Amino acid sequence: MARRLPRKDVAIVGLGWTGSIMALELARAGLEVVAIERGPWRDTATDFNIGTAPDELRYAVRHDIFLRPRQETLTMRNNSSQAALPIRRWGSFLPGNGVGGAGSHWNGQTWRFLPDDLRIRSHLTERYGAGFLPEGNQIQDWPMSYDELEPFYDKFEYVLGISGKAGNLKGEVQPGGNPFEGVRSREYPTPPMKQGYSQELFTKAASGMGLHPFPRPSANLSTAYTNPYGCSMAPCTYCGFCERFGCSNYSKSSPQTCVLPALVREPNFEARTECEVTKVNLSGDGKMAKSVTYIDANGEEWEQPADLVLLCAYGLFNVRLMLLSGIGKPYDFSSGEGVVGRNYAYQTGSGATAFFENVNFNPFAAAGSLGAALDDYNSDNFDHGPHGFVGGASITNAYTNGRPIMYRPTPRGTPTWGSAWKKAVRDTYQRVTNVGAQGSVMSYRANYLDLDPTYKDQLGRPLMRMTFDFQPNEIKMANWMAERCEEIAKAMGAKTTQLNRLTTPWNVVPYQSTHNTGGAVTGADPKTSAVNRYLQSWDVANVFVMGACTFPQNAGYNPTGTVGALTYWALDAIQNKYLKSPGALVQQ
Amino acid sequence: MQTDDRSLMRAKFAPSTEKPKHAGMSRRSLLATAALLITTSGATAKVVTKVLPWRPNEVYPVTPVVPGGWLFFTADEAAVVDAIVDRLIPADELGPGAKEAGVTTFIDRQLTGPYGGHDWLYMQGPFSSNPLPTQGLQSPLTPRQQYRQGLAALSAYCKANFGGRGFTDLNNEEKEKLLSGMEKGDVKFEGFSSRMLFNAVYANTMEGFFADPIYGGNKDMAGWKLIGFPGVRYDFRDVIDNPNKPYTLPPVSMQGRQAWGER
Ligand SMILES: Cc1cc2nc3c(=O)[nH]c(=O)nc-3n(C[C@H](O)[C@H](O)[C@H](O)COP(=O)(O)OP(=O)(O)OC[C@H]3O[C@@H](n4cnc5c(N)ncnc54)[C@H](O)[C@@H]3O)c2cc1C
Ligand code: SF4
Numbered sequence: 001m002a003r004r005l006p007r008k009d010v011a012i013v014g015l016g017w018t019g020s021i022m023a024l025e026l027a028r029a030g031l032e033v034v035a036i037e038r039g040p041w042r043d044t045a046t047d048f049n050i051g052t053a054p055d056e057l058r059y060a061v062r063h064d065i066f067l068r069p070r071q072e073t074l075t076m077r078n079n080s081s082q083a084a085l086p087i088r089r090w091g092s093f094l095p096g097n098g099v100g101g102a103g104s105h106w107n108g109q110t111w112r113f114l115p116d117d118l119r120i121r122s123h124l125t126e127r128y129g130a131g132f133l134p135e136g137n138q139i140q141d142w143p144m145s146y147d148e149l150e151p152f153y154d155k156f157e158y159v160l161g162i163s164g165k166a167g168n169l170k171g172e173v174q175p176g177g178n179p180f181e182g183v184r185s186r187e188y189p190t191p192p193m194k195q196g197y198s199q200e201l202f203t204k205a206a207s208g209m210g211l212h213p214f215p216r217p218s219a220n221l222s223t224a225y226t227n228p229y230g231c232s233m234a235p236c237t238y239c240g241f242c243e244r245f246g247c248s249n250y251s252k253s254s255p256q257t258c259v260l261p262a263l264v265r266e267p268n269f270e271a272r273t274e275c276e277v278t279k280v281n282l283s284g285d286g287k288m289a290k291s292v293t294y295i296d297a298n299g300e301e302w303e304q305p306a307d308l309v310l311l312c313a314y315g316l317f318n319v320r321l322m323l324l325s326g327i328g329k330p331y332d333f334s335s336g337e338g339v340v341g342r343n344y345a346y347q348t349g350s351g352a353t354a355f356f357e358n359v360n361f362n363p364f365a366a367a368g369s370l371g372a373a374l375d376d377y378n379s380d381n382f383d384h385g386p387h388g389f390v391g392g393a394s395i396t397n398a399y400t401n402g403r404p405i406m407y408r409p410t411p412r413g414t415p416t417w418g419s420a421w422k423k424a425v426r427d428t429y430q431r432v433t434n435v436g437a438q439g440s441v442m443s444y445r446a447n448y449l450d451l452d453p454t455y456k457d458q459l460g461r462p463l464m465r466m467t468f469d470f471q472p473n474e475i476k477m478a479n480w481m482a483e484r485c486e487e488i489a490k491a492m493g494a495k496t497t498q499l500n501r502l503t504t505p506w507n508v509v510p511y512q513s514t515h516n517t518g519g520a521v522t523g524a525d526p527k528t529s530a531v532n533r534y535l536q537s538w539d540v541a542n543v544f545v546m547g548a549c550t551f552p553q554n555a556g557y558n559p560t561g562t563v564g565a566l567t568y569w570a571l572d573a574i575q576n577k578y579l580k581s582p583g584a585l586v587q588q
Numbered sequence: 589m590q591t592d593d594r595s596l597m598r599a600k601f602a603p604s605t606e607k608p609k610h611a612g613m614s615r616r617s618l619l620a621t622a623a624l625l626i627t628t629s630g631a632t633a634k635v636v637t638k639v640l641p642w643r644p645n646e647v648y649p650v651t652p653v654v655p656g657g658w659l660f661f662t663a664d665e666a667a668v669v670d671a672i673v674d675r676l677i678p679a680d681e682l683g684p685g686a687k688e689a690g691v692t693t694f695i696d697r698q699l700t701g702p703y704g705g706h707d708w709l710y711m712q713g714p715f716s717s718n719p720l721p722t723q724g725l726q727s728p729l730t731p732r733q734q735y736r737q738g739l740a741a742l743s744a745y746c747k748a749n750f751g752g753r754g755f756t757d758l759n760n761e762e763k764e765k766l767l768s769g770m771e772k773g774d775v776k777f778e779g780f781s782s783r784m785l786f787n788a789v790y791a792n793t794m795e796g797f798f799a800d801p802i803y804g805g806n807k808d809m810a811g812w813k814l815i816g817f818p819g820v821r822y823d824f825r826d827v828i829d830n831p832n833k834p835y836t837l838p839p840v841s842m843q844g845r846q847a848w849g850e851r
Pocket of ligand 1: 015016017019036097099100101103104106107108109243244276277278313314315317515546547558559560561
């Protein structure tokens with residue numbers, strides 16, 4: 001039996017990016033806030049210590065600071081006719097664990113979605129007609145506009161200190177920035193990072209082709225910066241132990257560097273770590289959350305009553321907690337009804353590898369978000385009419401690292417071992433670069449999340465089951481993008497190039513991205529969305545759901561800029577609407 | 589490390605019978621339970637409030653591997669692994685190979701740790717006998733079991749097919765042909781997948797040759813020197829400022845480098 005604890009105003013499940021921001025702002029608003037986090041406390045000086053941090057084997061290969069599948073994993077299959085099996089070892093994506101969440105070991109590529117991305121169904125239908133949308137799609141408009149989100153994108157970027165160059169300031173296109181981006185109210189908080197030699201070649205080649213390259217917006221800071229919460233950061237040293245690692249230099253924006261130093265000083269705030277929330281408990285009529293149940297490090301069960309429950313456990317785990325707690329109607333693939341688990345989407349990856357001669361790219365001088373990008377082929381920035389697909393990709397030339405256990409490129413056809421392999425590894429390391437396309441994934445009836453009928457976690461609760469595959473539209477799009485990447489690679493002066501098509505069917509083994517979206521999407525209609533425009537559950541008014549699970553479909557960008565903007569947007573609604581008059585903020 | 593410590597280690601890597609109550613927590617969290625705070629209401633949790641919980645080196649430092657002897661392998665097994673890794677990354681005019689770089693010691697020590705038992709992975713059944721290729725790792729066998737059973741199967745295969753000789757007795761051409769067959773899965777061992785053994789040794793060889801030398805492989809940073817990886821210098825602003833220039837400084841590992849003196 002769970003023992004009951006004294007009531008709190010707010011219980012936050014998970015203390016990563018979204019949880020730490022919510023906790024700080026609501027504690028400052030005077031509420032009693034408890035954050036319950038299943039992993040350990042992590043700080044820069046102690047846990048991302050320079051004497052232990054740059055360890056490729058430990059962090060990048062053995063996944064020391066990630067969630068351990070033994071504690072929780074998912075099952076997966078490509079379509080509903082197959083039997084799902086557990087993801088026994090992480091591959092395609094890498095969920096975080098512990099204070100900071102995936103925000104402590106992310107790359108830091110911090111994007112805004114384009115205005116068209118947020119009204120995508122209307123936009124595509126207006127431009128191409130409804131018949132142009134792919135078969136089986138469940139593409140939906142977002143229930144808020146880019147203009148409504150802009151102040152909150154801005155706020156998130158200033159908390160993180162993002163390094164970049166604006167491309168559109170108050171409607172005026174800026175040289176050196178991304179001319180396709182939505183209107184910004186002000187310049188990025190810090191100037192763009194320096195770029196390497198290969199980005200120089202990319203920028204020159206792309207400009208020569210009439211494309212519009214710009215430095216990728218980065219949470220690896222170009223200069224020292226103090227954010228609005230008073231947290232200070234130091235310049236990035238291009239150390240190359242960035243994604244999958246915590247930063248020893250206080251240079252990567254993370255909950256540790258940007259939020260926690262202020263948060264732990266708030267007298268109304270308390271964090272309980274190594275405590276896993278197992279359920280949100282609802283009132284008899286199912287309309288209100290009463291409390292959350294959690295299990296502490298000793299295996300003891302506790303019940304924490306709270307007036308407001310915020311799910312900040314990472315998108316996938318928010319969806320599982322909703323399914324396990326009965327928040328919202330589960331999505332049923334056969335009938336197409338229900339909303340929790342609906343519209344799961346992901347990200348495509350394709351591109352071209354470029355081999356040069358007589359160059360020193362020095363791939364180890366790198367950072368998680370270093371790179372030059374272009375958006376000419378993203379979203380609907382080009383005419384899709386002749387191509388027969390929807391969606392697009394951001395195209396990038398980047399080095400995130402040159403760590404040799406995982407980064408040892410050789411030309412296709414090279415032997416995998418022996419002296420010939422050894423020679424090829426040595427000869428290739430300095431002279432290869434990549435032009436990559438990170439593409440959108442639309443939502444489809446056939447891609448979804450539900451509870452697995454067979455496999456359980458160590459507490460005996462069903463794992464979540466992921467049914468996902470890349471659909472013909474995404475395959476067509478990603479492979480078309482790969483050809484664009486190859487054109488640029490050739491223009492950069494590559495001696496030889498190699499086309500990297502999208503790997504299909506979706507395979508759980510190679511790392512692709514931790515950009516899992518959907519499952520509890522935001523929308524205007526409770527029949528096709530789990531949360532309203534303020535990320536409030538349609539069914540349980542005192543539960544708000546953060547994270548990329550609220551995306552109706554995914555765009556051709558990394559998600560966290562938009563996750564952060566949505567968090568501040570929801571926070572604004574909680575502070576200015578919900579706390580004044582608790583209840584449903586949108587009437588059904 | 590003293591010999592008696594080793595026998596202790598040998599006992600340690602036998603699967604532990606003692607289960608933490610809430611498994612999946614890190615080793616560190618188990619240690620930390622001793623320091624749990626009791627809240628006013630009696631809940632046991634690490635409670636963080638008002639002041640940062642500065643606890644230096646909460647993240648456990650790596651214990652440097654001291655080469656010499658075997659903690660997991662028998663001497664015969666180690667000789668076979670040595671012979672395999674020597675073919676995968678041979679010593680040649682480009683420098684030392686995996687054997688010289690201590691990769692067998694690396695693998696031996698890795699097998700005694702959490703990796704060797706797949707301690708952090710989801711290992712609950714049922715285990716499918718016909719997973720989809722897209723579903724990744726689905727075997728119930730831990731790396732320790734893969735090596736123990738796989739090496740025994742390889743040894744039996746060699747005895748039966750090479751006139752009673754063991755793997756180490758084969759000439760280089762025979763070894764390489766056999767390894768290629770294992771890589772493709774063409775070679776059929778009795779009761780064990782030859783490909784599974786190959787994949788395990790292959791992945792661990794690459795890890796050992798290119799991981800920080802603190803783990804026992806990549807001796808003298810041979811792997812890093814081969815490709816020109818400078819290691820853990822952690823500051824490459826000078827490189828970014830000087831595009832397309834060869835990098836000439838020697839690599840540095842987590843324990844520094846030889847030139848910094850004996851440790
Ligand atoms: C290697 C890597 C690279 C990435 N790179 C980028 C990038 O370049 N750009 C980008 O936009 N995004 C990137 N991401 C994604 C980004 O990290 C996430 O989008 C972001 O952290 C999501 O914030 P969140 O608050 O939703 O989840 P998180 O930051 O992961 O926080 C969730 C927290 O909840 C905790 N939790 C989960 N379940 C429970 C439970 N039941 N009880 C208690 N606590 C629980 C977790 O332990 C975790 O601490 C990357 C991710 C990874 C892993
Ligand atoms: S690359 Fe920069 S931001 Fe990333 S870990 Fe290294 S110093 Fe930190």
